[in-house]
Amino acid sequence: MADKLPLIPKSTELSDKIIFYFVDHGLQILTAIVLMGIGVLIARWAGRIVHRWLSAKAFDEPITMLIVRMVKLLIIVIVGIMALGQMGVQITPLIAGIGVAGVGASLAMQGLLGNLVAGLTIIFSKPFTIGEYIELLGVYGQVTDISLFSTTLLHLDNSRVIVPNRKIVGEILHNYGKIRQLDLSVGIAYGTDLTLALTSVNDLLRKRPGVLKEPSPVVGIASLGESSISLAIKPWVKVEDFVSEQAQIYQDVVGIFGQKQIEIPGPRRQIRIVNQQ
Numbered sequence: 001m002a003d004k005l006p007l008i009p010k011s012t013e014l015s016d017k018i019i020f021y022f023v024d025h026g027l028q029i030l031t032a033i034v035l036m037g038i039g040v041l042i043a044r045w046a047g048r049i050v051h052r053w054l055s056a057k058a059f060d061e062p063i064t065m066l067i068v069r070m071v072k073l074l075i076i077v078i079v080g081i082m083a084l085g086q087m088g089v090q091i092t093p094l095i096a097g098i099g100v101a102g103v104g105a106s107l108a109m110q111g112l113l114g115n116l117v118a119g120l121t122i123i124f125s126k127p128f129t130i131g132e133y134i135e136l137l138g139v140y141g142q143v144t145d146i147s148l149f150s151t152t153l154l155h156l157d158n159s160r161v162i163v164p165n166r167k168i169v170g171e172i173l174h175n176y177g178k179i180r181q182l183d184l185s186v187g188i189a190y191g192t193d194l195t196l197a198l199t200s201v202n203d204l205l206r207k208r209p210g211v212l213k214e215p216s217p218v219v220g221i222a223s224l225g226e227s228s229i230s231l232a233i234k235p236w237v238k239v240e241d242f243v244s245e246q247a248q249i250y251q252d253v254v255g256i257f258g259q260k261q262i263e264i265p266g267p268r269r270q271i272r273i274v275n276q277q
Contacts, residue, residue: 032083039079043072112149118165119148127168133176133239137167142239156243179212181236182246186253187228189263194221194229200256201233208252210245211235228265 047068054064123146128134133142134153139161141153151168153161188197198219205217215236222232233253237245257264 028086032086035083035086036079039076039083042079043075046075047072114166115149115164118169119146119150121169122146122151122165123148127173128175131178131239133178133180135174135176136171137163139163176239178239179236180239180242181215181218181234182242182249184233184246184249185222185230186233186250186257187225187230187264188257189228189265192229192262196260197231197257197262200260200262201231201253204252204256205233205235205249208235208245208249210237210241210248212237 050071051064051068054067122128128143130143130146134140139153141155141161143151144154144160145152148165150165151163153163155161188194201219202217205211205219206213211217212235217235218232219234220232222230224230233249235245235249254264256262
């Protein structure tokens, strides 16, 4: 009976294969390591450039840091795939697998990715910025936050509206900027000295700290009613002063008209009875 050959442990075979691999591909592995080191340096350099550029464009710091990390990660992934190719790894199936996984993930997160792309579009095209007052899709408010997935609007009553970014891009948007024009009116009697009334309102607006000097307030006759002349009072104010200045200007107008004896008439109707006898 022939002697049985001694069995070689599988761990020994595995270690031998690893040693042979490093011996046969030592130069490629060294090249891959150097390539990865260069890739990390390039990623850091590109990150600094992108951060400097975004900071010059006055982007918010959280958004700036997120974009910088995405740029670094993208560069490292590309260099990593190149390094695997240098080590003898077949990267074509790997790239194909990543592509298939990317398609599946994009279908599963279609809404999320739509918000992300729209958020990047808003950040780079800047149709509005934080602090401006906008109106779209039947909602309105002051922009308090622009993130990659949504935009937050603040109403005058301090309630907030969260708008998905994909609902904003491609829609008609009314941007009022950081100032708004009040549209006030007050009626005066027909016998009133118009020059005195208009001068009093203009003087009042010049003294109001919340009324902007530029653009200049608009004051004039808006319409001729049945029992009064309607004066238009349209000063410009900051968005955050819109409600408070409106109430205060009305109060001041009533006070100054009372001092100067300018009548604010109530509704009047003349009724004539014709004697048909």
